[in-house]
Amino acid sequence: MSAAISHHPEAPTVEHGSALRALARAEAKRFARHPLFLLGLAIILVAMAGSLVQQDVGANPMFGTLFIAFLIGVFGFIVAHRLTTSMLRTRDLTTTTPVSRQQRTLALCLACWVPAAAGVVVAVFMVVTAAIWEPVGDPVTAHVAWFRDDPAVDVLATLVAMGPVAALGGPLLGVAVARWAPFRGSALIGVVTLVFLTAMPSEAEAHWRALSAWPLLVDEYINDGGGPVVRSSFVPGVEPIWEMFFLLCLCGLAAVAALLRDPGHRRELLGAGAALTVGAVGFFLLAVA
Amino acid sequence: MNTVTLTDLDRSYGRTVALSGVHLALSPGITGLLGPNGAGKTTMLRILATALAADRGSVRILGADPTTNDGRVAVRRRLGYVPQETGFPRGFTAFAFVDYMAILKEWTDLPTRHEEVRRVIDQVGLSEVATKRVSALSGGQRRRVVLAQALLGRPDLLILDEPTAGLDPAQRGRLRDVLGRAGEKSTVVISTHQTEDVAALCERVVVLDGGRILFDGTVTDMVSQAAGRVWMAAERHPAAQHAWRTGSGRFRNVGDPPPSAELIEPALEDAYLLLVGDSARGTDLEAVS
Numbered sequence: 001m002s003a004a005i006s007h008h009p010e011a012p013t014v015e016h017g018s019a020l021r022a023l024a025r026a027e028a029k030r031f032a033r034h035p036l037f038l039l040g041l042a043i044i045l046v047a048m049a050g051s052l053v054q055q056d057v058g059a060n061p062m063f064g065t066l067f068i069a070f071l072i073g074v075f076g077f078i079v080a081h082r083l084t085t086s087m088l089r090t091r092d093l094t095t096t097t098p099v100s101r102q103q104r105t106l107a108l109c110l111a112c113w114v115p116a117a118a119g120v121v122v123a124v125f126m127v128v129t130a131a132i133w134e135p136v137g138d139p140v141t142a143h144v145a146w147f148r149d150d151p152a153v154d155v156l157a158t159l160v161a162m163g164p165v166a167a168l169g170g171p172l173l174g175v176a177v178a179r180w181a182p183f184r185g186s187a188l189i190g191v192v193t194l195v196f197l198t199a200m201p202s203e204a205e206a207h208w209r210a211l212s213a214w215p216l217l218v219d220e221y222i223n224d225g226g227g228p229v230v231r232s233s234f235v236p237g238v239e240p241i242w243e244m245f246f247l248l249c250l251c252g253l254a255a256v257a258a259l260l261r262d263p264g265h266r267r268e269l270l271g272a273g274a275a276l277t278v279g280a281v282g283f284f285l286l287a288v289a
Numbered sequence: 290m291n292t293v294t295l296t297d298l299d300r301s302y303g304r305t306v307a308l309s310g311v312h313l314a315l316s317p318g319i320t321g322l323l324g325p326n327g328a329g330k331t332t333m334l335r336i337l338a339t340a341l342a343a344d345r346g347s348v349r350i351l352g353a354d355p356t357t358n359d360g361r362v363a364v365r366r367r368l369g370y371v372p373q374e375t376g377f378p379r380g381f382t383a384f385a386f387v388d389y390m391a392i393l394k395e396w397t398d399l400p401t402r403h404e405e406v407r408r409v410i411d412q413v414g415l416s417e418v419a420t421k422r423v424s425a426l427s428g429g430q431r432r433r434v435v436l437a438q439a440l441l442g443r444p445d446l447l448i449l450d451e452p453t454a455g456l457d458p459a460q461r462g463r464l465r466d467v468l469g470r471a472g473e474k475s476t477v478v479i480s481t482h483q484t485e486d487v488a489a490l491c492e493r494v495v496v497l498d499g500g501r502i503l504f505d506g507t508v509t510d511m512v513s514q515a516a517g518r519v520w521m522a523a524e525r526h527p528a529a530q531h532a533w534r535t536g537s538g539r540f541r542n543v544g545d546p547p548p549s550a551e552l553i554e555p556a557l558e559d560a561y562l563l564l565v566g567d568s569a570r571g572t573d574l575e576a577v578s
Binding site: 018019021022023026030033086087089090092093094095096097098099100104264 | 335338339340358362365366368370372374375376377378379380388389390392393394395396397399435438
């Protein structure tokens with residue numbers, strides 16, 4: 001609803017109602033301009049340019065999702081955490097404005113479309129370059145057959161889950177951690193925990209890997225006669241498409257957790273949280289069934 | 290018409306009583322709030338700014354009840370607040386910070402918002418440093434950045450907690466001009482230790498001590514209470530509550546003068562010192578008896 005309020009005859013008219021949109025835009029701009037986010041993007045750009053120049057035939061194309069997950073997802077966690085806690089310094093000012101802290105949290109969550117969009121762009125780049133350049137070399141070491149041999153839906157689900165979804169999930173988790181643990185060092189603890197959880201060993205059972213946010217590729221050590229080589233393939237026993245939906249539900253849960261920190265809309269948030277939990281459990285079971 | 294009504298207001302922090310049984314009604318104009326450190330001034334201002342709730346009593350601000358969510362939002366839409374101390378998020382320029390605060394105050398239309406931000410930045414004399422990072426500004430300039438955000442939208446209620454702290458005489462003069470204009474239509478409450486600012490700006494003065502109102506009236510009335518109790522002498526007089534050597538080498542004595550004292554016109558500071566001193570002595574006597 002929009003209401004016009006004029007404080008004094010000469011005062012400009014203030015339009016209420018679309019503050020959330022304006023604030024989300026401002027937070028998105030802050031996110032996009034954050035040095036750490038830009039650094040992550042710059043490294044990815046350099047890596048992408050390098051792969052274009054070298055036509056990286058010996059590498060697994062899916063390996064690039066690591067860049068997205070780490071340089072956008074994990075860096076994004078820190079950026080989102082920083083943006084969320086930065087306004088604590090002006091607490092006395094920001095708490096006396098009509099926009100509530102919960103709305104500010106929501107704006108920060110909405111601003112996470114920036115890293116997610118960056119993840120999409122990089123993922124699309126990977127798909128396009130992999131489609132354009134015909135793979136050459138040893139198909140085992142190159143393992144570029146993923147576009148042809150594996151089901152397309154699994155390939156795309158893996159790409160989305162490990163790319164844009166990871167790029168979205170990291171920052172959303174950063175907002176949630178910052179809201180619930182706004183102390184110095186919580187970002188570091190969060191990042192270490194995140195990396196630890198996602199760096200699940202290859203030999204871990206499928207359901208444990210599926211629970212972590214980095215479950216869809218596993219390293220295999222192959223000796224093809226010319227020395228041992230490492231290649232990645234899908235984790236056996238994990239359905240990528242359901243895993244992708246499971247991770248999306250986790251993203252939603254992170255946002256709900258962040259919003260639940262402040263009073264207001266409790267019933268709706270708890271409802272959404274319950275639905276997302278049910279969804280997450282359901283998709284997880286489907287993923288490892 | 291009263292814009293602010295506080296009735297029988299109490300507020301404590303643990304065992305420390307910050308406000309006790311405060312009754313106050315304010316109307317448009319400038320009111321100065323004086324009192325020693327720990328008198329309860331900041332607590333009162335934070336209650337007026339809806340940053341803090343009272344333990345007991347009734348608060349009515351601009352026709353709204355700030356104990357309800359709707360009432361708080363209604364007040365905040367018409368409020369400008371300068372807290373005693375505030376930090377700034379990293380990376381913001383003066384313009385960007387005021388712009389961000391404008392979004393939090395629901396200025397959603399970009400051209401209108403930027404026009405308003407430029408207006409208030411110009412009003413506080415920061416146009417030349419608007420594109421500088423806040424971290425690169427001097428303490429006085431930062432204080433004016435906070436003042437600028439408070440002036441957004443020409444608020445009906447302007448609350449300033451020690452706004453002149455850190456400002457040089459020229460900046461104080463400019464601030465007086467800005468506040469003088471604001472006080473023509475809005476209710477302005479200024480807490481300060483600078484009695485000369487109150488004397489120069491305020492038509493009304495409220496003195497707080499120990500969480501209670503010691504005086505509430507016009508500046509002239511307060512000054513008249515010190516009539517006949519300020520005198521000049523060659524020496525510090527033992528009966529004086531306060532005495533200091535002036536630039537002329539003679540002593541300005543404030544207290545109960547001897548019969549032959551050379552009485553002079555009192556200033557607001559003299560009246561304040563007497564009022565707070567008498568209150569402290571009264572408390573001491575009560576404690577003894």
